[in-house]
Amino acid sequence: MSFRRAVAALPVLLALALSACGGGGGDEVGVDDVRSETAGRPAADAARVAVSTLSPAAELGKLIFHDASLSASGQMSCATCHAPELGHASPFATPVAMGGARLDRPGVRTSPTLRYLRFSGAFDDAGGARPFGGFFWDGRAATLKAQARGPLLNPDEMANRNVADVVAKLAAASYAPRFREVFGADIMSDPQLAFRRMTLSLQRYQLEAPEFAPFTSKFDAVNAGRATFTPQEANGLALFNRADKGNCAQCHSSTKPANAPGALFTDFGYDNLGVPRNTEIAANADPEFFDRGLCGDTRTDLADRTDLCGSFKVPTLRNVALRKHFFHNGVFETLEQVIRFYARRDSHPEQFYPLDANGNPVVFNDLPRALRGNVTTQAPFGRTAAQGPALTHSEVADVAAFLRTLTDGYVP
Numbered sequence: 587m588s589f590r591r592a593v594a595a596l597p598v599l600l601a602l603a604l605s606a607c608g609g610g611g612g613d614e615v616g617v618d619d620v621r622s623e624t625a626g627r628p629a630a631d632a633a634r635v636a637v638s639t640l641s642p643a644a645e646l647g648k649l650i651f652h653d654a655s656l657s658a659s660g661q662m663s664c665a666t667c668h669a670p671e672l673g674h675a676s677p678f679a680t681p682v683a684m685g686g687a688r689l690d691r692p693g694v695r696t697s698p699t700l701r702y703l704r705f706s707g708a709f710d711d712a713g714g715a716r717p718f719g720g721f722f723w724d725g726r727a728a729t730l731k732a733q734a735r736g737p738l739l740n741p742d743e744m745a746n747r748n749v750a751d752v753v754a755k756l757a758a759a760s761y762a763p764r765f766r767e768v769f770g771a772d773i774m775s776d777p778q779l780a781f782r783r784m785t786l787s788l789q790r791y792q793l794e795a796p797e798f799a800p801f802t803s804k805f806d807a808v809n810a811g812r813a814t815f816t817p818q819e820a821n822g823l824a825l826f827n828r829a830d831k832g833n834c835a836q837c838h839s840s841t842k843p844a845n846a847p848g849a850l851f852t853d854f855g856y857d858n859l860g861v862p863r864n865t866e867i868a869a870n871a872d873p874e875f876f877d878r879g880l881c882g883d884t885r886t887d888l889a890d891r892t893d894l895c896g897s898f899k900v901p902t903l904r905n906v907a908l909r910k911h912f913f914h915n916g917v918f919e920t921l922e923q924v925i926r927f928y929a930r931r932d933s934h935p936e937q938f939y940p941l942d943a944n945g946n947p948v949v950f951n952d953l954p955r956a957l958r959g960n961v962t963t964q965a966p967f968g969r970t971a972a973q974g975p976a977l978t979h980s981e982v983a984d985v986a987a988f989l990r991t992l993t994d995g996y997v998p
């Protein structure tokens with residue numbers, strides 16, 4: 587436990603280091619990018635600073651984030667899958683979004699929340715121990731700038747053919763003149779550079795805009811002495827923290843780190859929870875297809891770390907009550923289902939996994955058989971039928987009530 591805590595402190599330092607140097611990000615970071623940060627602040631912008639706290643790049647990023655004309659379908663922006671009113675997470679009734687030029691291509695993972703990501707550092711494999719940091723469910727992007735390349739070019743998402751295709755759309759956008767003003771009159775004639783400025787702008791928007799890290803939940807109001815928990819919420823928090831009960835805080839840290847105004851409810855680590863296979867995901871119709879998380883296929887550098895197969899990023903639980911689907915494959919649809927899974931996965935596996943011909947549950951069925959031993963058994967998991975669930979039904983309801991206090995926009 588103390589080891590996990592120590593490791594968890596590292597991304598905090600990394601995030602500080604990043605913001606200290608202007609937050610240009612780790613990928614392709616160079617003079618080039620650093621210069622663009624200052625190039626975006628000519629004297630003429632001094633007046634703007636008074637009305638907006640966003641840098642010129644971040645203001646452009648905000649326009650780009652909401653611009654559906656940048657997709658092959660003309661109908662899909664970043665905000666389509668990361669809905670601002672839902673904690674910048676998926677608004678869809680289905681576990682995965684439909685993207686592509688005709689909006690008919692299903693992805694394989696749920697669209698996560700983009701809130702509070704500014705406090706995450708780059709991916710670090712921790713020298714063979716438990717990795718942390720990075721973006722995407724498998725941490726494959728080192729920075730938000732590197733991440734932003736993905737959706738613009740992903741054939742299941744915004745589906746542009748290549749960088750030049752994206753920049754042609756950018757050059758036709760209403761804010762293209764402003765983009766040229768900030769990044770240089772000739773910027774569009776160098777599509778690679780223009781694309782990098784575009785992803786930089788998306789990064790700056792997410793790093794700077796208050797809406798991505800508002801800290802305005804009831805939980806924050808209680809900590810500030812402006813509200814009080816109901817007895818049920820208070821009990822839920824206690825169960826969330828207790829090592830012999832939910833033990834949730836072990837991974838979803840409930841204490842404030844040094845670099846943030848409040849707790850982030852993630853340690854930025856990766857774990858393998860053995861969540862059940864979701865038959866609603868089209869790719870899962872193929873019994874040979876498995877989403878292995880950290881060890882591939884969407885990243886290839888950790889292919890030989892078979893111990894990491896099936897591990898996915900610990901997401902923040904802030905705004906989690908707004909989600910319609912939970913976990914990387916969206917297999918659960920209510921908070922209570924998720925919490926019951928934690929409390930009963932090993933004591934009552936037949937409630938979560940399909941049964942084989944002999945009536946025995948096929949546990950951890952979203953992993954190839956040979957890798958099922960990777961699944962974590964740490965508390966609240968690892969309980970026998972005789973020991974029973976880690977949480978009773980009413981305790982599950984209490985933890986859910988507590989998680990509902992983590993939604994931003996609380997008005998006391």
Ligand code: HEC
Nearest residue numbers: 663664667683685695696697698721722723724734737743
């Ligand atoms: C079709 C839906 C869709 C669109 C459009 C989309 N995303 Fe995403 N986004 C996802 C999914 C799905 C994931 C998780 C993918 C994975 O982990 O492999 C994700 C992951 C992310 C992450 C990583 C979050 C984390 O916890 O590490 C960021 C940041 C992000 N998207 C930003 C953007 C930006 C910026 C845009 C616009 C350029 C965008 N997204 C467009 C669906 C979408």
Ligand code: HEC
Nearest residue numbers: 832833834836837857898899900901912913914924928965
């Ligand atoms: C061993 C570390 C660990 C512990 C302990 C843990 N979690 Fe998680 N949690 C994770 C990981 C990793 C994921 C993502 C797993 C995936 O998608 O495959 C996750 C995902 C979730 C999600 C889904 C969030 C989303 O955006 O889809 C919820 C809700 C959640 N956890 C709540 C809890 C609660 C409540 C507890 C305590 C009962 C708990 N967790 C204990 C690691 C942990």
